Amino acid sequence: MTPLSLLKEVRSPLGAAIALQTLAAVAGVLLFVALADLAEQLPHGAAAIWPPLVLGAIAVLAATLLTSAATTLSHLADTRLQLRLRQRLADRIGRLPLGWFATQGAGRVAKVVRDDVHGLHHLVAHTLLDVTAVVVTPLAALGFLIAADPWLALVSVLPLVVGVALFARSLAGSAAQFTEYGTAQREINAGVVEFVNGIAVVKTYGGGQRAHRRFADATAVFHDFFRAWAGRTTTITTSAFLAVSAPAVLVVVLGVGIWLVDSQISSPADLLTAALLAPPMAAPLAAIGTWMQQLRAGVSAAESVTALLAEPELPQPQAPRIPDGSVVRLENVAFSYDGETEVLRGIDLELRPGTVTALVGPSGAGKSTVALLVARFHDVTRGRITLGGVDVRELSTETLFQHIGFVFQDAMLLRMSVADNIRLGRPSATDAQVHAAARAARVHDRIVEDPRGYDAIVGVDVDFSGGERQRIAIARAVLADTPVLVLDEATAFADPESEELIQDALSELARGRTLLVVAHRLRTIVDADQIVVLSEGQIVHKGRHGDLLAEPGRYARMWQAQEGSHT
Structure with missing residues (x-):
């Protein structure tokens, strides 16, 4: 059983939620297309602006209703998954050898049943829909732009490509870094617990400096590690954020787009469409760090749940016997x-x-x-x-x-x-x-x-x-x-x-x-x-x-x- 196979429990409602979120993302992009058309029709009088105006209103309503429906379905799926997983965990725990609890401790069981099952909430209820929007919005915007003007579509996608390249570079080796980050955090927590649990002995016999040395050393190690990590990635990460920011995208699109209009390669109306669609096409990438962290946390929680569900049960006899006496x-x-x-x-x-x-x-x-x-x-x-x-x-x-x-x-x-x-x-x-x-x-x-x-x-x-x-x-x-x-x-x-x-x-x-x-x-x-x-x-x-x-x-x-x- 793989960690994400847990989601099979709610495959149908999650699939429906993702489909609705896809339609909501397309409707959101359609709103910007309607706004561009509205701006183009303004000089032609009231009769000409009604179609794009109605289209924009429908797009807003559709995006709102579809997003609400998708969120409702994903939350219902999350509630159903948490109930089902806790039932399965309770059943599995009830069939484990009693000696297992002495070696594993109640802490692991409590963490999995309470914290890790709840930790799947963001993955199921939010992150999958957010990732869907991140993927669909740029693709839908790019599709509309290609249909309107391939050259402006190419210009509009350039900031996104640069941002992706910079983010990929900043995230290179991040798996090992996050592992080291988690290890450092655990050492700090262990140091705090050790110091607090032993505070009575420390106060009675002194030696406070020695008693909290583990915490102090762990904090120093974490400081050095995080400072080095931030030093290596801050510049490139900041550059990635700037590349996909709305002002930077507009500068690129308008700068190159005006030249294309002057060269009669593109029309002013198409440039307006590109100026409206390019920022939302690149903007979702700015939140990629948050979504990746949520995905990682959700997968980690799923791994813990999967590991507990995979613990070997106490074998039960196929044909149970009855003892004769009590020797x-x-x-x-x-x-x-x-x-x-x-x-x-x-x-x-x-x-x-x-x-x-x-x-x-x-x-x-x-x-x-x-x-x-x-x-x-x-x-x-x-x-x-x-x-x-x-x-x-x-x-x-x-x-x-x-x-x-x-x-x-x-x-x-x-x-x-x-x-x-x-x-x-x-x-x-x-x-x-x-x-x-x-x-x-x-x-x-x-x-x-x-x-x-x-x-x-x-x-x-x-x-x-x-x-x-x-x-x-x-x-x-x-x-x-x-x-x-x-x-x-x-x-x-x-x-x-x-x-x-x-x-x-x-x-x-x-x-x-x-x-x-x-x-x-x-x-x-x-x-x-x-x-x-x-x-x-x-x-x-x-x-x-x-x-x-x-x-x-x-x-x-x-x-x-x-x-x-x-x-």
Whole structure:
């Protein structure tokens, strides 16, 4: 799919709009022809001026109505395209692997869905019509002039030819220059963000000069680049604008045209027609820079939209299977994020129903990656993961998430009622079931503190702390009632009071379920049925807390390090 192939969505209305704009441009040129004829007929009395006068009025009316109709159609096409693209993007995003969002970030999705789709507005609603007018107006004017006087047509086109040549020269290599321009702008933006995000540290510890050095250096680079670029192109660009300006065009046409009239090669009436048509024939070229920039911006936005639409979906099975039970097995699992470097190798693990398995290890050992693979946020590179004896790749997404739930470190609540946030786990749940889940998650009392209670809109009527959001997310998981649950260090960012409530809620949630826990605080998993120690993407130890503590190894060292920090 090419970027401009997105416009196939609105090919018919856009084609009609361009056709109407073409007729409007011809009508606009016809107005100047009527004015020239009117000037020629003035000495012949009132009866002679009526035909060109009526023709001019019709031309004005036609140009106005046709332009309005073309603009209306292009804007309707733009609205339809934005709706259709956002629907397609929403559909594509909904079928991407969940792990894709962790690597790409929400920023890219927001930029494409909001900014880049909107960025197509000028391309679809305005620029294509403007370019049509730029092309058709000179051609129509030239056609009328050739029919009237070929010599004057040749003279009239000379400023346009000179302007085109000068603009082409000034734009030579502009693609690379615009790329460098965009890179410089991004560096400035990155420098500003870095400085602003770190302002608290800068004010506390000083070093302001060092902290904003990236911004200052980026600004200096941009200044030097832009000054050099402007220095190379300003003179030639200014000359191009002068060549197609109305005074310059009139000087050329009248200067040469008067000589042609004196030589009886051309008539005064034809010279008047040339004087009226030559300026509008060359004038559109003066805006070529703006239109080219709009075209470039529109194509760039289209490329971003196309790239997101082309992201590979999570493969779905042709004949989905149903798991027999809820035993989870990882069999010789290996995984690579980039297709080259494996971050997990040879992972063999079994999660039995009603047991707690804890994943521990240093940062970067692969704990969270294992958890993500179990929930099929990514597909394994080698080996397989089964649920109830069935490869998770053979399960439909709906079936998979009916059996496996996930509670993240940073709980996300949507801008909807508190009750609906909890119901995400089971949309058909009754109010009584929602309230019961909230009580189990130790968050019911906090919810009813607000005057609107469960009907309060998150982010509008009520705001929750990190620990409170986490407990609402746990209530969601309680309501979903999946037999397998993955917890990615659910208490990592909680304060001591919230941590105690969250631990109580997790204890309630864990009852009777198969739990896979990513743990950083070893104290929280001493009662786990199975502790798996990971290092550099491999399992190095496996067992219960007491057994692992009794033998020398990484787990014992981690325990001593954490316990020593508490004394």
